[in-house]
Amino acid sequence: MVYEGKPSTGCYPCRKRKIRCDEARPNCRHCYVYGRPCPGYRSDAIFRNESRKFERLAKKDASSGSSDSSSSNSSPPKRQAQPPARPPQASALAVYRVADPTWEHRALCYFFDQYTTPAEDEGGVAHLEYITSLYARYGEGSPRAEVSPSACLRWAVNATALVTLAHVAHAPPLMIKARQGYGKAVRSLRAALASPDQVANDETYASVVLLSLFEDITGERDGLFGSHTAGLELLTKLRGESQLRHQLGREMFIFAWAQIVVEILALGGKTRCNFDWAMGMLDENDPVESLMLATTRLCQLFISLQSAPNPPDQATLESWIAACQESDFELSQWTLYLPDHWLPLVVYSAKGEPLLTSHRISNAVIRGCYRAVRVILQQQLLNLNHTLISINQKNQQSGDPAPVEGKFDEKSVRSVIREMIPDMCRSMPFWLSDVDTLGRPKKPSDNWRPVRAAQAYGLLWPLWCMISCGMPTPAQMQQMSTVLLRGGSSLGIKLALILAREAERIRGESGLSEIPVVGPKSSRNIMGDGVCTF
Template sequence: MVYCGRSRGCYLCRKRKIKCDEALPECGNCRIYGRPCPGYRLESIFRNETSKVEQLVKKSGALPHGSQSGGRRDSIIPSPSVSPIADSTWEERAACYFFDQYTSGEGDDEAISYLSFLPSLYAVCRDKRPHNPTKTTLRLAVDATALMTLSSHINAPPLALRAREYYGSALRGLREALATQTQAVKDETLATMVLLALFEDIAGERNGLASSHAAGFELLMKLRGEGQLGNAQGRDLFHFAYTHTHVEILALREKPRYDTDWIVESLNGEDPVARLILIASKLSQLFLATSSLQAATSTLLNTDTISQLTVLLLTCRQIDLELTSWTQDLPERWLPLVIYADKSTAKEPLITYHHLSIASVWTYYRAVHIVTHVITAELRRTLAAATGRFEPLDEPGSPTPANIMKMIADICRSIPFCVGDVDIMGNPTTAPSSFSSSSSEAKPRARAFSVYSMIWPLWYILSSGLATPSQEDQIRNCLGRIGSVLGIKLALILAENASNQRNSQISIMDPLATNAGNGIGRLD
């Protein structure tokens, strides 16, 4: 007799081998699929394993002394039986896995909501009566993204093939919905676009580095207006769409196609995520103004241009102060923890957080802060070339090497917690062999949605040329694990592309490294 474990998942979830929330009177997975929940097993169950042991012993040809190879089956105590359960489809298995990895529910111990409404919205969309085009399209998008997620996780090409079929159907439905404004502004339409963007990143099928859905996100945010911020579902969708597009503006130096900053101004400034989006929006505007002015100064330099450069530099410093203030106004549970995990080693302490979702926001914050310093350095360099005057590095808002290197170091010190290798106290959550930073096949224990938001900030650091070789190795290894083990193929593409992009990135080393007589230090 053997003890069958402590899990009390319902029989159907256990048969599917998926996580069960053990809710009563029925679990969440069964509720999503509209199937009757078969219930839960007892707290303790002992199963008779005699027949299994006998079969294994017979195979090995080493029966115990006194046993006979043709033992009577009626002498074996029968195992407890349960009612037969219809097996689940691959679409159902994939959807359950996808929701577990890419959505956060109310019961999850997460500080930030991430598409938490999607499982319930998908459950409604599965009801095909009456026919609703936007709901049908959303259902197809969920099935496509879920199948691709599961295919990447278990390396099952047939599932990827089926996922692409659903993706094509969902894409056609999305185009039809965008043709009519009444359909375009619905939550189901924006949610479909969110899912197709996820599909693109999980499959690693972007055309270059820019997302093919960025323009669509900007259009829908503009059409939906301020009303989309009136409920949690609309705000959740807006946060994803805005972050998805503005990460590319800051990292890839893309230009927005539609003005959506007026919507950002309606966000609740008391919320840490909303406040960070507000600051990032100001930085995007500054970046565009800086790019246009720098293009003009290459051919024309006059008093007005110098005056504009001075104003932009002051604006950049103001943004830097707001970013610093963001860290000072956070609630206590948002503050990072410095953990000395192993005092016997000379390694730097780790940085952990109360929630993985907070850790991903801090990674984004630090990357935005570094971008601010890069823009500040570019403005200082351009202004110095125009006036012949160089500011010392200890001026307020100046991008000193120490500040930049500290932010990069903090990102790297946070990586073990961000991918779930250590807990909040810095204790390893994986076996020693997989905890090693050199193990690219160790499965991150964090859920996919928390590491998905880290990909672009990590790529920016890797491609900027600001990190040390050991930090670059750590970041590249992290991206490799996210891509190969969690199945987000975009991470693999960015890890390989970082060195190519480095030549096109404007390095902060140039404005910080000039003649010693100008009072400028060098970032070594």
């Protein structure tokens, strides 16, 4: 007998579709996504007694042979060559080809694998995990698909999945299908927003989230502003406090909140509604929600700065500086009360280079966002101090040789930025799954898993804030721009390429050196000022 290899131990639906089964317990991820019960898995070795089957086949062949012989006796013999008899086991071992899954199904599996990540354990942070449960409830092929209150969720998921795979596989036909699905999703969303029964439900809200993600993957923002952020903001206000009373609503709120904060802090946008109603419902003892509270208060401060009369007087500037310093103190205290499993781990690579890792990748993502917020706040402090010095110089009496000083020593502010940037660079190899928690390079033979697109997506805006602040060294600039290029080319997130070009333009207009453009697979090894390679 010829050994044909070890049979697959996956569940029957995955084996039928010829896709890799993760064999999770109690249900595999693909069955969970499609909303179907998982039948379980077969064991490594399967023993079957095929004796009776072959007996039946042999008797059938014998009976057919006897009937043939009887019929031949009643007719004249013919000298004609007969084909050789087929062995009885041939029909028992016949192999039937299973139809390959459609591109739409492949796109769905790829999207759910790359952009939806469950919390690693209790207290961890998930990314769009609720999309899988909603799609399983109301998506294509689910029992409720035809009675779903809105079809916009199904179209939004399908369109985003298709565009994700189209960019990675460089498949223009999939891109055409994705844009057709996007148009259907927008039309369905308009109908849902016009319906009082559907406007504030979870499916409608999740559809806007997905269309916002679609826009980032295609890189088709309005400048750097998202065209769906206003819709997210207004729907968040409409859904009100009830959305924070259950886990699904809180996860949706966190994604929308992050989009709004980016536009206020990183792009200088204005809010269309306030989140005062949510402040009292966030848990100060939870690391993520306590950071959200501090950042929300900072957003309120930035909005008040934008709405103030221009130019401000000296007293107003001094009050703004004091408020920013108070906010910075609050943010600095956030790191002091983190649980032990949230603290970064200082490890060393095989070459003795320092790296920062964490017990969970989601913790590293949150820390990266924290560093970006701190950098933005330091920049605001420097701008306010420079404006105050300029006003004091104008008010200084002519002939007074005394130098005009600001409200604080700028060296301490700049030192915070110079601390945040190297820490970000040292964290990126772990963030991108290039090394494990101990700093060891991951290899395909070591249960290696490449970076998920969700991890790279979480890096985009923090990296852009670091690059555009004007203080990274050339080596740090090279590493961060390489990561953005990697997210745009290898993972198909076009927003990453746009942010890299925009940061280069800002630095060029400021008279600073341009961002070094390097390939996404550069292996240059620079570690002297907090630069890590992959």
